Amino acid sequence: QKEVEQDPGPLSVPEGAIVSLNCTYSNSAFQYFMWYRQYSRKGPELLMYTYSSGNKEDGRFTAQVDKSSKYISLFIRDSQPSDSATYLCAIIKAAGNKLTFGGGTRVLVKP
């Protein structure tokens, strides 16, 4: 079993819809939770990161962490065609730089 599980999609939504992405993880030692966006032929770029359980909002993006369920989510409101990309969750233990990634979910926002 992988340490971080993520539905690969693809997830196709109409422009303006809410995109809902999630990951589950197995190791309770993980403490930092990140969401990266990766466009084709580019490296991943960090969207958001959270440390504790709860919600964190940044513009159209909301990240949720539920440590008791080992479940993390990313919501994209008012989705745009430019949001079409692969979204990767990543988790890290304390005091380390080793990112453990989910497999990524491909998202397609149709105009």
Add this chain to the structure above:
Amino acid sequence: KAGVTQTPRYLIKTRGQQVTLSCSPISGHRSVSWYQQTPGQGLQFLFEYFSETQRNKGNFPGRFSGRQFSNSRSEMNVSTLELGDSALYLCASSIGLAGESSYNEQFFGPGTRLTVL
């Protein structure tokens, strides 16, 4: 501020050969991490270098090695290439001073796409 640069961007090699990939981190960053990305396995951590020392290592065979120079630039080497080594190799740099309760953002380069024939 210039981002992370990786050279070359594309590479084609044949089985049995060896390859060296290069990564120049963001100025002031002392940590460089390497990842392999494949459609089947996703993004997997290879190793991390900080101040010229390997600080962390993933579960890859010894054919995969790396080093870091005094200017923080890093190289990774893959010897005796196999078909399964075809992948996008990404490097990421960070300040590198992660403590027990802190996280340093890692900035990724565009990657080197390696094809092994």
